Amino acid sequence: MWEKMEEEKEILILAIESSCDETAAAVVRGGREVLSNIIYSQIELHTIYGGVVPEIASRKHIEKINQVVQTALDQAGKKLEDITAVAVTYGPGLVGPLLIGVSFAKALCFAGGLPLIGVHHIEGHISANYIEHRELEPPFACLVASGGHSHLVLVKDYGEYEVIGRTRDDAAGEAFDKVARAIGLGYPGGPKIDKISREGNPEAVNFPRAKVVESAYDFSFSGLKSAVLNYLNGCRMKGEEVNQADVAASFQKAVVDVLVEHSMAAVREYGFTKFAIAGGVASNSSLREAFVRACKEENITFYHPSPVFCTDNAAMIGVAGYYEYQKGVRHDFDLNAVPNLKLGERVRGI
Numbered sequence: 458m459w460e461k462m463e464e465e466k467e468i469l470i471l472a473i474e475s476s477c478d479e480t481a482a483a484v485v486r487g488g489r490e491v492l493s494n495i496i497y498s499q500i501e502l503h504t505i506y507g508g509v510v511p512e513i514a515s516r517k518h519i520e521k522i523n524q525v526v527q528t529a530l531d532q533a534g535k536k537l538e539d540i541t542a543v544a545v546t547y548g549p550g551l552v553g554p555l556l557i558g559v560s561f562a563k564a565l566c567f568a569g570g571l572p573l574i575g576v577h578h579i580e581g582h583i584s585a586n587y588i589e590h591r592e593l594e595p596p597f598a599c600l601v602a603s604g605g606h607s608h609l610v611l612v613k614d615y616g617e618y619e620v621i622g623r624t625r626d627d628a629a630g631e632a633f634d635k636v637a638r639a640i641g642l643g644y645p646g647g648p649k650i651d652k653i654s655r656e657g658n659p660e661a662v663n664f665p666r667a668k669v670v671e672s673a674y675d676f677s678f679s680g681l682k683s684a685v686l687n688y689l690n691g692c693r694m695k696g697e698e699v700n701q702a703d704v705a706a707s708f709q710k711a712v713v714d715v716l717v718e719h720s721m722a723a724v725r726e727y728g729f730t731k732f733a734i735a736g737g738v739a740s741n742s743s744l745r746e747a748f749v750r751a752c753k754e755e756n757i758t759f760y761h762p763s764p765v766f767c768t769d770n771a772a773m774i775g776v777a778g779y780y781e782y783q784k785g786v787r788h789d790f791d792l793n794a795v796p797n798l799k800l801g802e803r804v805r806g807i
């Protein structure tokens with residue numbers, strides 16, 4: 458047993474993430490110990506356009522990936538020869554950016570004679586919870602809220618997921634970004650709304666909390682976004698000044714209320730005693746506070762990653778990659794980027 462644990466400790470995963478606008482690489486030991494976590498964020502580059510420009514993102518990934526991966530190895534004090542396997546995000550995400558990471562990982566594996574493991578980006582986000590909660594094991598329920606996804610997921614086992622709720626239109630992070638732009642805060646909207654909301658009154662404007670009739674766990678945020686836009690237009694037409702902080706706080710409260718209500722309904726219905734959050738929106742301070750309260754009331758243990766592991770990073774891909782590796786998952790060199798990869802689906806690519 459002791460020998461087995463020592464052996465597992467030495468499993469070193471070099472992970473690469475490039476699905477959107479972060480070029481990231483990490484080295485993870487024994488599944489949960491992060492030896493290095495390098496993130497080159499392109500946010501400043503895309504800010505002037507008000508959102509991510511895929512072509513620009515791809516070009517920057519090409520420029521940066523070599524240096525980011527080398528720095529991850531250096532900071533971990535490891536060489537390619539020490540690495541057990543390379544894990545890389547192969548979907549979902551932007552096809553150009555994904556292709557850079559996948560091609561780079563394949564080249565590394567070819568050169569170093571290493572196994573290649575393609576990882577689902579959302580599986581990575583969920584697995585970020587394992588880094589700082591060494592005691593966390595499936596089964597548990599997880600809300601994944603990011604710029605591209607709002608999923609309620611039952612984590613049945615490592616690598617075994619059931620999506621019971623998803624957004625019908627905009628993702629939660631997307632709504633944050635669009636509303637931030639509309640009230641003049643700019644990109645990226647999530648952190649800016651989070652910050653300014655602390656000075657606003659969340660009860661100032663009563664924005665709608667949308668329900669999807671056919672499913673208690675699905676989300677819809679486009680109606681809320683329209684309600685904010687209508688409110689802003691109304692103010693302009695009446696010549697009233699818009700209080701940015703009040704609108705931000707009221708919008709944020711509407712999103713948080715819906716995310717918490719649906720998540721707690723799922724936890725109750727499925728009888729889970731553990732609940733986790735993941736994805737960029739999971740770093741929202743108001744959302745975290747609301748879940749701390751709700752989980753306490755329901756007597757459920759609440760898990761959340763530190764903000765650096767909520768937004769896109771490669772450490773989470775390394776953790777997910779480790780569990781895939783342990784399950785025997787290996788990809789061939791025909792692995793391709795899959796922009797619309799479904800959670801739980803294993804494909805080689807387009």
Ligand code: KG4
Pocket residue numbers: 477602603604605606629630631633634645646647648651736737738739740741742767768769
């Ligand atoms: O997980 P992530 O880094 O990338 C995707 O996989 O999409 O999530 C990015 C999203 C953006 O929409 C950003 O505005 C949102 O997460 N976000 C936040 C916060 N920090 C990032 N949303 C609300 N509050 C935050 N503090």
Ligand code: ZN
Pocket residue numbers: 578582603604736737768769
């Ligand atoms: Zn993400």
